Amino acid sequence: xxxxxxxPGPFNVPEGATVAFNCTYSNSASQSxxxxxxxxxxxxxxxxxxxxxGNEDGRFTAQLNRASQYISLLIxxxxxxxxxxxxxxxxxxxxxxxxxxxxxxxxxxx
Amino acid sequence: NxxxxxxxxxxxxxxxxxxxxxxSPMKGHSHVYWYRQLPEEGLKFMVYLQKENIIDESGMPKExxxxxxxxxxxxxLRIQQVVRGDSAAYFCASIEGGTDTQYFxxxxxxxxx
Numbered sequence: 001x002x003x004x005x006x007x008p009g010p011f012n013v014p015e016g017a018t019v020a021f022n023c024t025y026s027n028s029a030s031q032s033x034x035x036x037x038x039x040x041x042x043x044x045x046x047x048x049x050x051x052x053x054g055n056e057d058g059r060f061t062a063q064l065n066r067a068s069q070y071i072s073l074l075i076x077x078x079x080x081x082x083x084x085x086x087x088x089x090x091x092x093x094x095x096x097x098x099x100x101x102x103x104x105x106x107x108x109x110x
Numbered sequence: 111n112x113x114x115x116x117x118x119x120x121x122x123x124x125x126x127x128x129x130x131x132x133x134s135p136m137k138g139h140s141h142v143y144w145y146r147q148l149p150e151e152g153l154k155f156m157v158y159l160q161k162e163n164i165i166d167e168s169g170m171p172k173e174x175x176x177x178x179x180x181x182x183x184x185x186x187l188r189i190q191q192v193v194r195g196d197s198a199a200y201f202c203a204s205i206e207g208g209t210d211t212q213y214f215x216x217x218x219x220x221x222x223x
Contacts (some may be wrong), residue, residue, distance in 0.1 A: 031210075032210050041219075042216070043217050044201070049211070087152065087153075091210050096141075096205065096212075097155045097158055098212060099155065100145075100152040100154070101152055102151060
């Protein structure tokens with residue numbers, strides 16, 4: 001079983017739609033959680049950290065369920081510029097190395 | 111404040127040659143991580159270094175790969191006797207001590223002919 005699993009997609013949605021991504025992780029000792037965004041052939045960029053209480057940043061909402069070892073990302077009112085690969089990332093603590101899911105590819109269509 | 115810098119951005123090597131990838135962390139960051147991304151795959155952790163110390167190299171292949179982060183100068187990832195399977199994007203990330211947010215450099219794309 002992969003340490004971090006995501007649906008690779010691709011997701012193709014019309015502009016303005018709401019889209020949700022899910023991710024599961026296997027190590028219950030994981031300490032911190034993130035969503036990164038990666039554009040084609042570029043470096044990953046931090047989108048947002050994910051907390052148990054849930055957190056929102058503009059059109060983006062992230063949620064963590066530690067009991068189910070499940071992380072989600074919701075994008076509302078999607079824009080063309082949201083087209084990218086979204087990476088679910090888990091920090092195991094200790095040496096702080098990040099474990100990445102394989103990413104979910106999203107394309108927003110006009 | 112300059113971000114994480116990596117060079118070269120693109121590197122082409124023939125099989126059997128050596129590849130040297132350099133990473134300069136963000137100013138004030140003393141922790142460096144190296145990750146590898148094979149085509150169509152996610153990033154995989156390779157090694158974690160602090161100045162003059164390798165903290166965790168559990169993701170490094172046992173042969174041909176080495177990394178260092180000297181007291182002065184950039185971190186270096188060295189791949190000896192490259193093979194075609196080494197073709198990938200190699201990303202470096204840095205953090206400030208005591209935090210958990212990693213900032214990534216633009217990557218070095220290695221192509222082995």
